[in-house]
Amino acid sequence: MKKLIANREIDVNEEGYLVDFKQWDREVCECIAGECNVVMTEKHWEVVEYLQDKHHKEEPLSIRGIKKSGVINIKEFYALFPGGPLKKSTLIAGIPKPKSCI
Amino acid sequence: MKNLVILGAGTAGTMMANHMIKKLPKKEWQITVVDQYKTHYYQPGFLFLPFDIYTTSQVKKNGKKFIPKGVNYIQKKIELIIPEANKVELENGEALNYDILIIATGTKIAPEEIEGMFGPEWHKSIFDFYTYEGAKALRNKLREWEGGKLVVHITEMPIKCPVAPLEFAFLAxxxxxNKGIRDKVDITYVTPLGGAFTKPKATKALHHLLEEKGIKEVTDFNIERVDYENNKIIDYADTEVDYDLLVTVPTNMGDALIERSGMGDDLNFVPTHKATLQTKNYENIFAIGDAxxxxxSKAGSVAHFEAEILEDNILRYIxxxxxxxxxxxxxxxxIETGGGKALLIDFNYNHEPVEGTFxxxxxxxxxxxxxxxxNHMGKMAFRWIYWNMLIKGISIPFVSATMSEKGKHFEEVK
Structure with missing residues (x-):
């Protein structure tokens, strides 16, 4: 389905996750973050880049992975993306929601 | 003479020994299985042990019985895999050379990963049921427990058999x-997932069952620590859940051997090609099951379906x-749902569990x-099938390794 984000038609799935990463940019990112009540700071961008990098390397994302990321610890991760940090941060980063497996 | 070495004599390793002995010419290939433990456990039975549905003798047998004749069975600890030298080192400095290696070293619980879990209250008010020892200790506890807050908890994914904790809650x-004390017991199901299960369709059905049975759900709970002095579990968002009896599924990790050998990911699982079962880093090393x-799913049924495909692929590789x-x-x-009933789910990488017949x-x-x-009768019959057919590598009639899409109510693919 299509959703209007940053005045552009973006392809998203029923949960709002981007379907095509090529449509993602910083402007889109800030808009989605706004909808999640997250104001992007430098630390947020760092985390977003880390998540995108992991995703492109096809490495699964998990809370445990965050602990070993070297970018942020889990407490900070929760503070930056309150609620479901992994779900929110991936939504903002324009990558699929982690499946946390089977 | 060439060597096929299988590490681990659990469900997957034993099945592979039984498969390969029939296929590899004895004059050319020696098959060796290494496992330090004598007992082979029927792990699905650990779910029933705490409730006195199964006895201890129904879930364990001497592993040697299931290793076919002609296979060299070594009961020693494995120290190291050295892939560059095609060699496995055992305790006492012994070494095995291999032409092809199958890793079937499985998954272990790692309660020490969470602060306060593997402490003074372990197997006193905090239990696992994924080990024989844990399931038995929990059985003894439940026999005398008079009620209170029972929390059934999953630490993190992935785990062997993602439905087992739900089944535990239903059976509880x-x-x-049956004991006449249900009104004295408060059951809460706590999971790091967004719902009862990993697949949406099944989650809906299972959520309904939890509700019907008066079991509370706490979702998206990523545990940080167990406060065993005050009987509560606390997550990273500072959510707290009180318990009197905590039944947890601790972090599941691959064997420490994999870490020692530098062959695993963060959780010591071996990176493996998901359709061929060849390991990603070494072409003559294959991996199967929960390793x-x-x-x-890290379940025995998956290992069973994998075994048929791995047998073919090893022959192709040769x-x-x-x-x-x-x-x-x-x-x-x-999925045992209590009261002598069960659900059955059938799924794969692409299709989530749906309704239909099987x-x-x-x-x-x-x-x-x-x-x-x-379905419950099917689950009970499965113990016999396991000991008599499955680990002996006898295929189960009418159930194919790859999923059949017939008779199932799939939704239109979007």
Whole structure:
């Protein structure tokens, strides 16, 4: 389905996750973050880049992975993306929601 | 003489020994299985042990019985895999050379990963049921427990058998009802997932069952620590859940051998090609079952379906043929729902569990994603099938390694 984000038609799935990463940019990112009540700071961008990098390397994302990321610890991760940090941060980063497996 | 070495004599390793002994010419190949433990456990039975449904003797047998004749069975600890030298080192400095290696070293619980879990209260008020020791200790506890807050908890994914903790909650509900103390027991199901299960369709059905049985759900709970002095679990968002009796599924990790050998991911699982079962880093090393990092269920049924495909692929590898990319993540699980009923789910990498009939399209006799007594009978019969057919590598009639789409109510693919 299509959703209007940053005045552009973006392809998203029923949960709002981007379907095509090529449509993602910083402007889109800030808009989605706004909808999640997250104001992007430098630390947020760092985390977003880390998540995108992991995703492109096809490495699964998990809370445990965050602990070993070297970018942020889990407490900070929760503070930056309150609620479901992994779900929110991936939504903002324009990558699929982690499946946390089977 | 060439050597096929299998590490681990659990469900997957034993099945592979039974498969390969029939296929490899004895004059050319020596098959060796290494496992330090004498006892082979029927792990699905650990779910029933705490509720006195199974006895201890029904879930364990001497592993040697199931290793076929002609296979060299070594009961020693494995120290190291050295892939560059095609060599495995055992305790006492012994070494085994291999031409082909199958890693089937499985998954272990790691309660020490969470602060306060593996402490003074371990197996006193905090229990696991994924080990024989844990399930037995919990049985003894439940026999005398008079009620209170029971918390059934999953630490983090992936775990062997993602439905087992749900089944535990359902069976606990029945168990306390039968004891006449259900009104004194408060059951809460706590999971790091967004719902009862990993697949949306099944989550809906299972959520309904939890509600019906008066079991509370706490979702998206990523545990940080157990405060065993004040009987509560605390997550990273500072959510707290009180317990009197905590039944947890601790972090599941691959064997420490994999870490020692530098062959695993963060959780010591071996990076493995998900359709061929060849390891990603070494072409003559294959991995099967819950030792792999496959995005499939870490259950015995998955290992069973994998075994048929791995057998083919090892023969292809020996003949220099391209490997078949055939494994589809097929899993088939009975879910005990208590009161002598069960659900059955059948799914793979691409299809989530749906309603329908199994194994015969339109006939059954088993119903998918619906509670029935017949499904429960199937689950109970499975213990016999396991000991007598499954680990001996005898294929189960009418159930194929890759998932059948017939007789199932799939939604239109979007």
């Amino acid at each position: 509900d029945s168990y306390f009802k 792999t990092n496959l995005p499939a 003949n220099g043929e391209p490997l078949k990319e055939e494994f589809d993540g097929h899993a088939n699980c009975f 194994p015969f399209p339109g006939i059954g006799p088993l119903n998918l994603l619906k509670e029935s007594r017949m």
